[in-house]
Amino acid sequence: MLLLLPILASAQTLKGVIVDASTQSPLAGATILTPDGKGVATNKNGEFEISCVQTITVSHIGYNTVNQSVIDCNKPITVSLIDSENYLQTVEITSLSNTTRTMIEQPMSIAKLDKLDIDRGTGLFLDDAINANVPGVQMNRRAVSSGQQINIRGYGNGVGFRGASNNFDGQGTKIYLNGIPLTDAEGITVLDDIDFASLGNVEVVKGPAGSLYGLAIAGAVNLQTVKPIANQTSIGQKVMFGEYGLARFTTTVATATENASVLVNYGHQQADGYMDHTASNKDFVNFVGDFRLSEKQSFNTYVGYSNSYDERGGELTIDQWNAKDYTGNARYIKNNAHSAVTSFRAGISHSYKFSRQIANNTTLLGSAASTNSSSAGGWNDNNPLNYGFRSTFDTKFNLGDKFKLSGITGAELQEQQSHPMSYSMVTDSNNINGDNIIGAPRSNQVSNSFTYSYFSEWTLKMPMGFSVLCGIGISNMSIILNDRTYSANDTEHRYYRANYNNLVSPHVAVNKVFKSTISAYASYSKGYKAPVSGNIVIGATGQLNSGLVPEEGDQFEIGSKGALLNKRLTYQVALFNSIFSNKMTSVAVPLDSVTTAYTYITNAGGQNNQGLELLLRYTAFESSTALLKSLRPWANFTYNNFTYDDFYYESVPRGETQAVRALYTGNAVAGVPPIVANIGVDVDTKFGLYGNVNFNYRDAMPITSDGAFMADAYSLLNAKIGYEKTILKNLDLNVYAGANNLTSTQYYYMVFVNQLEDAYLPAPDRANFFGGINLKYIF
Numbered sequence: 107m108l109l110l111l112p113i114l115a116s117a118q119t120l121k122g123v124i125v126d127a128s129t130q131s132p133l134a135g136a137t138i139l140t141p142d143g144k145g146v147a148t149n150k151n152g153e154f155e156i157s158c159v160q161t162i163t164v165s166h167i168g169y170n171t172v173n174q175s176v177i178d179c180n181k182p183i184t185v186s187l188i189d190s191e192n193y194l195q196t197v198e199i200t201s202l203s204n205t206t207r208t209m210i211e212q213p214m215s216i217a218k219l220d221k222l223d224i225d226r227g228t229g230l231f232l233d234d235a236i237n238a239n240v241p242g243v244q245m246n247r248r249a250v251s252s253g254q255q256i257n258i259r260g261y262g263n264g265v266g267f268r269g270a271s272n273n274f275d276g277q278g279t280k281i282y283l284n285g286i287p288l289t290d291a292e293g294i295t296v297l298d299d300i301d302f303a304s305l306g307n308v309e310v311v312k313g314p315a316g317s318l319y320g321l322a323i324a325g326a327v328n329l330q331t332v333k334p335i336a337n338q339t340s341i342g343q344k345v346m347f348g349e350y351g352l353a354r355f356t357t358t359v360a361t362a363t364e365n366a367s368v369l370v371n372y373g374h375q376q377a378d379g380y381m382d383h384t385a386s387n388k389d390f391v392n393f394v395g396d397f398r399l400s401e402k403q404s405f406n407t408y409v410g411y412s413n414s415y416d417e418r419g420g421e422l423t424i425d426q427w428n429a430k431d432y433t434g435n436a437r438y439i440k441n442n443a444h445s446a447v448t449s450f451r452a453g454i455s456h457s458y459k460f461s462r463q464i465a466n467n468t469t470l471l472g473s474a475a476s477t478n479s480s481s482a483g484g485w486n487d488n489n490p491l492n493y494g495f496r497s498t499f500d501t502k503f504n505l506g507d508k509f510k511l512s513g514i515t516g517a518e519l520q521e522q523q524s525h526p527m528s529y530s531m532v533t534d535s536n537n538i539n540g541d542n543i544i545g546a547p548r549s550n551q552v553s554n555s556f557t558y559s560y561f562s563e564w565t566l567k568m569p570m571g572f573s574v575l576c577g578i579g580i581s582n583m584s585i586i587l588n589d590r591t592y593s594a595n596d597t598e599h600r601y602y603r604a605n606y607n608n609l610v611s612p613h614v615a616v617n618k619v620f621k622s623t624i625s626a627y628a629s630y631s632k633g634y635k636a637p638v639s640g641n642i643v644i645g646a647t648g649q650l651n652s653g654l655v656p657e658e659g660d661q662f663e664i665g666s667k668g669a670l671l672n673k674r675l676t677y678q679v680a681l682f683n684s685i686f687s688n689k690m691t692s693v694a695v696p697l698d699s700v701t702t703a704y705t706y707i708t709n710a711g712g713q714n715n716q717g718l719e720l721l722l723r724y725t726a727f728e729s730s731t732a733l734l735k736s737l738r739p740w741a742n743f744t745y746n747n748f749t750y751d752d753f754y755y756e757s758v759p760r761g762e763t764q765a766v767r768a769l770y771t772g773n774a775v776a777g778v779p780p781i782v783a784n785i786g787v788d789v790d791t792k793f794g795l796y797g798n799v800n801f802n803y804r805d806a807m808p809i810t811s812d813g814a815f816m817a818d819a820y821s822l823l824n825a826k827i828g829y830e831k832t833i834l835k836n837l838d839l840n841v842y843a844g845a846n847n848l849t850s851t852q853y854y855y856m857v858f859v860n861q862l863e864d865a866y867l868p869a870p871d872r873a874n875f876f877g878g879i880n881l882k883y884i885f
Contacts, residue, residue, distance in 0.1 A: 118158040120176060122183040124148050124166070133187060136166040137730035141832060145730070160835060161884075165730040173832075175338045175884065210667055211567075213575055213615035213627035215680045215719065217243070219308040221332070222788070226798050227824060227844065228346065228876050230354060230375065232302040233855075238784050238800055240310055241719035241744040242680075246856035248867055250350075250377045250386040252416035252445045254297040255856070256281070258312055259684050260715040260748040260778045261324040261659065278324035278635050278657075280315070284331055284394070284408040286453040286471045290492050291522035291555040292585070292638045293321050299412035299449040299475070301390035303356065304371050306332035312719075313661040313684060314633025316611025317577035320518055320559030323633035323659040323686070331394050331408070334360035334367040339885040342838075348876030351378030351385075358882075365398040380870040381432035383419040383439045388412065406455040418443035418481060421864035424815065430852065432868055437482035441531045442541040449475035468497040482864075485529040485544050494520035513564035522555045550590040553639045557583040563613060571619035575629075579611040583636040587643060602643055602650050606636040609656060624668030633659045637707070641690065646704030655709055660685045674725040680718070685751075687712040693756040694765050711753030713775055718745040735790040744782040748775035750811065770811045776859040779805035779819075797827035809857050809865055817866075820853040822846070836884045843877035846870070 124136040132152025139145040140159045148154045156162065158179035165171040170188050209216060217240040227234040233245035233254065247254045255276040276295040281288040289295040307330040315322040334340075339361040346354040353376050360369040371392040379385050393409040420435025420443060435443075453471040460466070472493040479486050498516030505511055532545035563577025587602040615629035636656040644651050665680035691710040720743045727737040750770040758765050774780070786800030806819040828842030847853070847870060856867040 118179050119155050120158050120162070120179045120183070121153070121155045122185060123152045124154065124164055124185050124187060125152055126187060133166050136164060136187070139163040139165075139730065141835060161832070173335075175335065177337050210619060210623070210625045210669075211573065211617060213573070213617035213625075213629050214631075215242070215312040215663065215665060215678070215682070217241075217308075217310040217312070217721075219310075221306050224302075224305055224308065226786070226788075226800065226826060227846065228348065228352075228354075230303050230346075232297075232300075232305070232308070235308070236310070237782075238786070238802060239742065241721055241742040241782070242312055242717060242746075243310055244778075244782070246867075248445075248856060249384045249416050249418055250352075250379050251375065251388065252298045252386065252414070252418075253856070254300075256295075256324075256327065257778070258310070258324040259661075259682065259717060260713065260746060260775055261684070261686060277638070278322070280319040280322040280326045281329065282327070283329045283410075283451070284406075284453060285455055285469045285496065286408060286451055286473070287492075287494070287496070287518075287520060288329075290490065291494070291520040291557045291583075293557075293583075293635060294638060296447065296477075298416065298445055299388075299414045299447045300329075301371075301373055301375075301388075301392065301410075301412065303354065303373060303375070304331045304390065304392055305329055312680075313663060313682065314611065314631045314659040315613075316559075316581060316609070316633035317563050317579040317613035317631065318514070318561055320561075320579065320581045321557065321583065321609070321634055321636055321656075323635040323657060331371075331392060332369065333394065333396070334362035334369050336362050336367075337364070338362055340882050341885075342880065342882035344878065344880045346876060346878030348377075349874040350380045350870065351376065352876060353377070354878070367394075367396045369394045379417065379419070380874075381419050381868060382434040383417045383443070384434075386416045388414045388416075402459040404457045406457070408451070408453045410449075410451045412447065412449050414445070414447045414449075416445045418445065420482060421858050421861065422866040422868060423863050424865055427866040427868065430871065432871075435482060435864060440542050441480045441482060441484070443479075443481045445477075445479045447475060447477050449473060449477075463502055465500045466497065467500070468495065470495050480531065484531050484548060486526065487528075488524055488526040490522055490524040492520060492522040494518070508569045510567040511564060512567070513562065515562040517558065517560040519558040520556075523553075524555075525552050527551070547591065549645075551639070552588040552590060554586040555583070555639060556585075557581070557636075571622075571625075573617045573619075575613065575615040575617070577613040579613075581609040581611065581634060581636075582607045585637075585639050585642055587639050589643070589648070604637065604642040604650065604652075604654075606634075606656050609634040609636070620668075623670070623673070624666065626666045627664065629661075629663045629665075631661050631663075635659075637690070641707045644704070644706040646695075646706075651706060651708075653709075654690070654707060655688055657689055657709075658687045660687075671724075676723045678719075678721045682715075682717055682719075684715040684717075685712065686715070689713060689753060691753070691755050694758050710755070711771070712751045713748060713753070714751045715746070715748040715775070717747065719743070731792075733792050735792050737787065737789055739785070739787040741785040742783070746778050746780050746782075748778050749773065750775060753811070755811065768812065773811060773813050774808050776808045776811045777857065779807040781805040794829050794831040795827070796830060797825070799823075799825045804853075807857075809859050810862065811860055815862065815865075817854065817857050820851050821849070822851060822853060823848040838880075838882040838884065840880040841878075843875065845873055845875045848873050 124133045134150045136148040138154050146154050146156050162174050164185050174185050223239045224235045236245040242259050244257045256279050261278050281295050309328040311326040315326045319326045342358040344356040356373040358371045373390040375388045377386045391411045395407040398404045420438030451473040455469040457467045474491050477488045496518040498514050502512045527550050528548045530545040531542040534543045559581040561579035565575045567573045583606045585604045611632045613631040617627040619625045634656045637654050642651050661684045663682040667678040669676045688709040689712050692705045693708050694705045723740045725738050750773050753770045754767045756765045756767050783803045788798045790796045802822040806816050809815050809817050824846050826844035830840040832838050850872040852871040853869050854866050855869045
């Protein structure tokens with residue numbers, strides 16, 4: 107018997123079944139390969155039998171390839187394959203009205219990015235992935251890895267002090283990380299402390315989304331960190347280097363069983379910067395845990411810590427930009443301009459299935475940060491504390507054989523306590539030639555912002571592929587401000603309160619699915635953006651800015667999405683008209699013919715944004731046996747016709763004593779290029795070699811609301827090549843190299859609109875290279 111044991115072990119086989127992840131139906135013709143290259147195909151019932159090994163590779167035309175670990179060959183396994191095209195995948199994020207619906211059944215524009223999309227470039231900067239893959243959305247950053255701001259369909263800007271509007275901070279979009287709001291209770295989002303390299307999934311909802319997300323006039327972005335692979339324990343180390351001192355080191359420990367998974371991730375990232383005074387240094391620690399207590403109950407946790415410091419070189423003037431003078435802004439550098447954020451975020455979610463019809467998911471969240479920053483204007487300190495919860499009930503009912511009703515009903519609450527202080531900066535008398543130091547205080551305020559929304563959105567699925575969506579959200583915001591700056595001339599105005607209540611956001615849509623692969627829809631949605639604490643007080647007079655009201659956004663959209671040519675070609679097309687009213691702008695009050703006494707914020711008109719978005723993905727070739735494993739070209743196109751409507755800005759021209767109103771009606775909205783286009787191709791081979799090439803075109807755009815100044819069009823060519831293979835049975839290897847801006851084009855990361863003299867935040871104007879190695883040992 108002892109002599110027979112090796113023979114019996116070598117004859118041990120693994121049995122299993124391959125199914126579609128969405129329908130759970132068996133997949134015939136799927137290929138199962140062992141590490142030594144041997145393989146079998148599934149029968150008509152999706153079943154297979156193969157020699158016992160530790161890992162298998164499962165592939166099928168039209169589906170993502172899966173590397174599956176094998177724990178026990180004596181137990182049959184089931185492997186679920188996900189449709190290879192994003193638009194037919196099951197929606198994984200539980201923010202939509204029916205989490206089991208496929209993308210083709212969603213009557214709205216939703217873009218989903220997976221790890222492949224995120225990692226086409228360095229994988230460190232989310233704007234690279236969004237700008238290349240999401241039509242209608244652009245993401246900017248102020249420096250190497252800071253000051254990120256998202257613009258969805260022409261909205262993403264705050265209120266400017268030198269013009270109608272600017273893109274100085276991120277407002278209007280609600281952003282979540284693992285279900286935790288990154289957007290604070292005032293509606294402002296700071297992303298300096300987010301480790302984009304740890305993301306595995308991104309979902310962008312385009313257009314007003316107040317029926318599910320509260321004050322989300324532009325849309326919503328859901329970020330998800332990577333998750334451990336099922337039934338696998340591993341430790342990984344990633345190292346990346348690039349030009350301009352770029353370096354990234356990531357250590358990951360992950361384990362997952364049938365009922366629990368834990369991932370701990372540490373990353374250190376640094377760069378010297380592409381221009382003077384733009385160095386960046388960041389440390390990230392993330393913990394993600396999922397625990398399934400029973401068939402009905404589970405817990406999910408996220409804890410994140412970051413320590414981030416980014417220098418700011420400041421914006422270049424137009425003359426500097428034209429001369430390619432990247433020495434930076436002298437005022438910024440003299441003030442040692444920077445952004446420093448130390449933050450802690452945590453959330454715990456509890457999911458409970460009361461029955462097959464009703465389930466609840468409740469997330470408790472909290473974050474604390476210590477921030478300081480300086481720029482040309484001075485120094486700012488803040489220590490915001492943010493906490494709250496989001497709770498939703500998912501419901502599904504069968505109304506007979508042909509009608510199904512599903513919905514999500516819930517509430518979200520956030521409260522933020524902060525103590526922002528600002529200072530002037532003055533020459534250091536002990537080091538006149540050195541950096542300026544903090545001077546006298548300019549403002550000292552304590553603010554408490556409280557926002558809450560409750561919502562309900564339902565979808566009725568009917569015969570012949572029709573469905574109707576109806577939803578409504580009601581949002582409320584309260585701001586309490588205590589001004590602690592002493593003024594002998596004003597002892598009366600110290601305490602302010604502003605309320606913006608009962609902001610109703612409906613959402614109505616109709617969807618029709620044709621032959622289960624094509625859909626057409628029509629949708630209307632509404633959203634709001636309330637003023638922030640810095641808007642509600644007229645600083646010069648100490649009076650409450652009582653006439654200010656929230657901005658409103660109404661969007662009408664028609665579109666279609668689907669899969670053609672045996673699911674090889676997927677597409678999404680959308681036509682929309684977003685109308686924004688009560689847009690905020692600044693009004694100047696003159697002191698004399700030379701000086702403006704002060705400015706304050708008011709509502710002054712709107713925007714009429716009309717656009718077309720198109721996305722195509724095509725599987726030109728796919729094989730589990732040929733040397734060329736897959737060839738997948740893709741393309742997207744955006745056309746924006748965005749104009750101001752009854753929009754004005756008041757200022758006092760030099761030499762005048764009266765404010766002059768500048769009308770911008772009919773002018774193109776500043777900061778948005780009319781045309782954006784991307785094309786690319788992903789290549790994968792059987793022996794582990796992979797690569798991608800992508801080309802980006804961005805049209806010329808106005809950078810001032812009067813249209814007098816334009817940023818030139820530019821094109822970028824990027825590429826990446828790598829080799830990925832499992833070696834020594836338990837060790838995964840991934841080696842890669844890439845290049846950005848192969849054509850050495852002058853382009854920008856961001857242009858500050860309506861901020862002249864200063865305007866351009868430049869990106870590297872020559873080809874720059876990066877490379878790295880990823881190792882993962884599987885126990």
